[in-house]
Amino acid sequence: MTDEGESGAALDPAAATRQYVTAGLAALGLKARDDELAVIEAVDAVYRPSIRALLDAELDLVVPEPRADMSGPPRTLDPS
Numbered sequence: 001m002t003d004e005g006e007s008g009a010a011l012d013p014a015a016a017t018r019q020y021v022t023a024g025l026a027a028l029g030l031k032a033r034d035d036e037l038a039v040i041e042a043v044d045a046v047y048r049p050s051i052r053a054l055l056d057a058e059l060d061l062v063v064p065e066p067r068a069d070m071s072g073p074p075r076t077l078d079p080s
Contacts, residue, residue, distance in 0.1 A: 017044045 011019065021040050025032055032040070065074050 013048060014041045014045065017041050017048075 018037055018041060021032065021037065067075065069075075
């Protein structure tokens with residue numbers, strides 16, 4: 001998937017993030033300062049690759065953990 005600007009040209013990830021965030025905030029009647037947008041872009045640059053990998057992973061066939069308990073280690077279907 002390619003992020004595109006109004007002209008249809010591909011945007012670099014930072015520009016696409018800035019456009020997306022600015023538009024989302026504008027829809028809520030808010031505006032971010034340049035320093036706030038810089039922080040958002042930095043966080044996006046750190047986490048975007050991992051988030052993209054999770055979104056692209058084919059996890060539909062992964063069997064969920066039975067009776068998931070986040071306070072302990074994962075359980076398996078086979079108790080042995």
